[in-house]
Amino acid sequence: MDVVRLTLALLAKRHLDKADEVEASGPEGFEFGSKPSPYALFEDMPAHREQHDKGWITAIQSTFKELMKHLPEDARVSPGEATNIACRANSESHLFLDTFDRGYNEVIGVFPLSSMYFNHSCDPNCVYVGLPDGRLEIRTLYDVPKGAELSVSYVDLLQPREQRRRQLLLTRHFWCKCRRCSMPLSKSEDRFMDGILCRKCRRGVMIFEETKEVSDIDELMRDIEALNNEIQGKSAMCESCATEMPVTELVDVLKGAIEAYGSAFIALRERRNADAKAGFDEFLKKYDQKQVLHPYNSYLINAYIGLMQLGQMMDEPALSLTSGRQVVDRMSKSGALSPNSPELARYQAMLGRLYISVAKKKEEIPRQTPATKGLIRRYRIDGKGWIELAYNARYVALGQSHPLTVQLQQLSQTLLPRPPQAATPGPVAEAANSSGSNSADAAVAESSLEAAKKAKAKENKKPTIAQLQQTVKAAAAAAAAANGNNEEKQQE
Numbered sequence: 001m002d003v004v005r006l007t008l009a010l011l012a013k014r015h016l017d018k019a020d021e022v023e024a025s026g027p028e029g030f031e032f033g034s035k036p037s038p039y040a041l042f043e044d045m046p047a048h049r050e051q052h053d054k055g056w057i058t059a060i061q062s063t064f065k066e067l068m069k070h071l072p073e074d075a076r077v078s079p080g081e082a083t084n085i086a087c088r089a090n091s092e093s094h095l096f097l098d099t100f101d102r103g104y105n106e107v108i109g110v111f112p113l114s115s116m117y118f119n120h121s122c123d124p125n126c127v128y129v130g131l132p133d134g135r136l137e138i139r140t141l142y143d144v145p146k147g148a149e150l151s152v153s154y155v156d157l158l159q160p161r162e163q164r165r166r167q168l169l170l171t172r173h174f175w176c177k178c179r180r181c182s183m184p185l186s187k188s189e190d191r192f193m194d195g196i197l198c199r200k201c202r203r204g205v206m207i208f209e210e211t212k213e214v215s216d217i218d219e220l221m222r223d224i225e226a227l228n229n230e231i232q233g234k235s236a237m238c239e240s241c242a243t244e245m246p247v248t249e250l251v252d253v254l255k256g257a258i259e260a261y262g263s264a265f266i267a268l269r270e271r272r273n274a275d276a277k278a279g280f281d282e283f284l285k286k287y288d289q290k291q292v293l294h295p296y297n298s299y300l301i302n303a304y305i306g307l308m309q310l311g312q313m314m315d316e317p318a319l320s321l322t323s324g325r326q327v328v329d330r331m332s333k334s335g336a337l338s339p340n341s342p343e344l345a346r347y348q349a350m351l352g353r354l355y356i357s358v359a360k361k362k363e364e365i366p367r368q369t370p371a372t373k374g375l376i377r378r379y380r381i382d383g384k385g386w387i388e389l390a391y392n393a394r395y396v397a398l399g400q401s402h403p404l405t406v407q408l409q410q411l412s413q414t415l416l417p418r419p420p421q422a423a424t425p426g427p428v429a430e431a432a433n434s435s436g437s438n439s440a441d442a443a444v445a446e447s448s449l450e451a452a453k454k455a456k457a458k459e460n461k462k463p464t465i466a467q468l469q470q471t472v473k474a475a476a477a478a479a480a481a482a483n484g485n486n487e488e489k490q491q492e
Ligand SMILES: [Zn+2]
Pocket: 121, 122, 123, 164, 176, 177, 178, 179, 180, 181
């Protein structure tokens, strides 16, 4: 659907450019940042048509056959050409966070120049940022040492290694060999992403190292069959107590979990809220409370995200709050995302807002016991803490003047722990510099909040990952631009 929409937008752009006779002069004569890239630049990008799934191609082709009837005559192209454009859009488009927070997770766009300069990594040091005027900015997530290659991620990083690799193979036509993907599973945060707990100690993850490389989709399909044969008789071992378990049994556990999660997720997408809630509850009861999956397993985290959304849709703030705490806590501890990552900041901001709204609701209660008053104060402090943490992350990842950053700064300034005569005199002007210097607040804040802050402080000082230190050749100019943007302020 996104690709169809994007292809239509590209056709419109092509039509308009043709009318204005805009031509690409190539990156040399091209003025950066002043105007959108002309359509001609997009035409130079590879379409990888033969590497797309055949069923997908057929569906796209017949969709465009129908859609062309509705376009103005001089803007029409053949379904075959439209499909080429769709393939190119599918291979070269980028997803990034919606600038205006309209409730979409992501928006999509094609940026020919950025594709030339930035490689993918599942442990990226940069992030795509959509600006309100439709431009794309690339910002570093932490201090990147001189000479390190700048990378961005083309996929959701909170998913198992094999899933990311398959997605990259299907959409980008390469088998990811980034630092995170090449590390032994036992040493990587990826062991959690589809991690199953040891039946004996219920602490360690069962590890089965799998190092197959595939180069195209046909091979991937063949590989799935081969893999089924290959795991017969093999064992996985607990990282903690060395207990062994047949891999086939682990595969069955995971299949069951994915199925249970999947049906709840479909219910959520179809807005069958009660079914979705029942589905997620059951899934968590079976796989989280009974300690079958590792707490940082991406399906568990995604189930809590589902419940967090359901709590909001069903007007059950308590459900949202308890699920939101799980989301933020597990997401940050899993190590799958950088502490400044916009995804994490998004959930931190949501959690902060939830705390504040629950506090406000409680304040409406006419006669408050001292216990209620204490709770309200605590919720306000926690809410403010999460908002500030999210604000600090966005300051780095999205930039000081980005609408989503400004939104949190304004919110943070209105948030004072009640009663206001307590520790903080005057408005919270220090919000920009500190989330930890206000000792009265920090002392009361929850431990996971503290842990998150510490993790982030550590990350900001993180030295380079040795493997990233391949010198950038072509990206020198782009690197300078991205670093320049970030110099305006690095946390602290
Ligand atoms: Zn990777």
